[in-house]
Amino acid sequence: ETGVTQSPTHLIKTRGQQVTLRCSSQSGHNTVSWYQQALGQGPQFIFQYYREEENGRGNFPPRFSGLQFPNYSSELNVNALELDDSALYLCASCWGGRASTDTQYFGPGTRLTVL
């Protein structure tokens, strides 16, 4: 059984650029959630995908978008990067479509720095 993996580990971008972050869910998991964790804050829910469909979204603008693939891996895309997008981006996977009742397993995160 493999755990949740994320790539890249670190990333530096400039304002206005676009970025794609990747997440491979734990084996057998069909649900992926993405979180943004700014320094000194708790994780903030961005959105969740279940069986390739978005089934929940937090208070993030449309320039934050995602995809889930048939193998349940996922991407987070952020367009028109702003300085405030600098954060640790976490993905978490679970089985069954409900992170509130299933146990979520978190990845190590991708540290994004926007200059």
Added chain:
Amino acid sequence: AQRVTQPEKLLSVFKGAPVELKCNYSYSGSPELFWYVQYSRQRLQLLLRHISRESIKGFTADLNKGETSFHLKKPFAQEEDSAMYYCALSRNRDDKIIFGKGTRLHILP
């Protein structure tokens, strides 16, 4: 709006002393509540959830709907309990999980 408040950024407790990490929430419905933990150089992981009424690593948490609290307790702290602890809430009508800002627990020898 729903909110999770952890009033202490840092809590230092001597080994063997009782531990209580405070969590208050604001939500008018019946929430599902969780405690997550992140040990040094490890990933964020679920510690316990109120619906399971379980005790994990000696920790328990009781939901007090009157006080809208879900404090995490352990009778005797151990050095390996040093970590970052996050309280989190999920609303029944959707699956958005809202985290508090976290409390760093430091167990003193």
